Amino acid sequence: MLTKLKREENGITRNGEVIRTIDTVYNGDIIILKINDNKFLEPNPELNIPITFENEHLIIFDKSAGIPVHPSIKHQGDTLGNYFSSLYPELTFRPVNRLDKDTSGLVIIAKNPFSANILQKSCKKTYYAIVHGITDISGTVNAPIARECESIIVRCVRPDGQQAVTHYRRITHNEKYSLLEINLETGRTHQIRVHFSHIGHALAGDDLYGGSRQDISRQALHCGMMSFRNPITDEFITIKSDIPDDMKNLMNGVL
Secondary structure, rough: HHHHHHHHHOOOEEEEOOOOOOOOOOOOEEEOOOOOOOOOOOOOOOOOOOOEEEEOOEEEEEEEOOOOOOOOOOOOOOOEEEEEHHHOOOOOOEEEEEEEEEEEEEEEOOOOOHHHHHHHHHHHEEEEEEEOOOOOOOOEEEEEEEOOOOOOOOOOOOOEEOEEEEEEEEEEOOOOEEEEEEOOOOOOOOOOHHHHHHHHOOOOOHHHOOOOOOOOOOEEEEEEEEEEOOOOOOOOEEEEEEOOHHHHHHHHHOO
């Protein structure tokens, strides 16, 4: 950031005059840092993705299943990034966490590079998943995850993979499914989906990893709580999102 500020015209000013990073500042001075932030996504104001929290440093969306976070070959204008660009055409899209297209829940976007760096280190996420069968009351899955050799998408548990640790607690269950609260110690691609398939409790609707779509048309996974510190004030903030109806319906009234 300092390098960018030094390169910018009028990158660092004190009371309207350009200064260096080593110059002394005094009580009452007005210091302005100016970094040009280039957007890279086409805006799409036709999308409507609820905002659960916002301040000058960040914004948190409650994403529905079916909406990708980033554009891809098949999704060029219908993503969270496109919607963000319609709200803030002057800002770069900086997601602090990323969810699969069919995973619902909270996604935090930093409005500047400083906030992105702070939030990456302080943001804690809690997920809720509905899996096949009745799991233990609580447990930890510690199993390395690697890319499936013949696929660019699918992951698997393999000894030569990257360390991956998932902690879970069973909230409730019925005769067919268990509702779990999940916290990740690591953040590997498809970690929750791979780990619960590995222990014989694939996510409902997750046919990529052995789950059935009989009762739900997408993986039953939701990012339902997010805790972080305000990048400037250090205030501790917790945001929650209710489990969506398509997941609640799987529990047959026990929720």
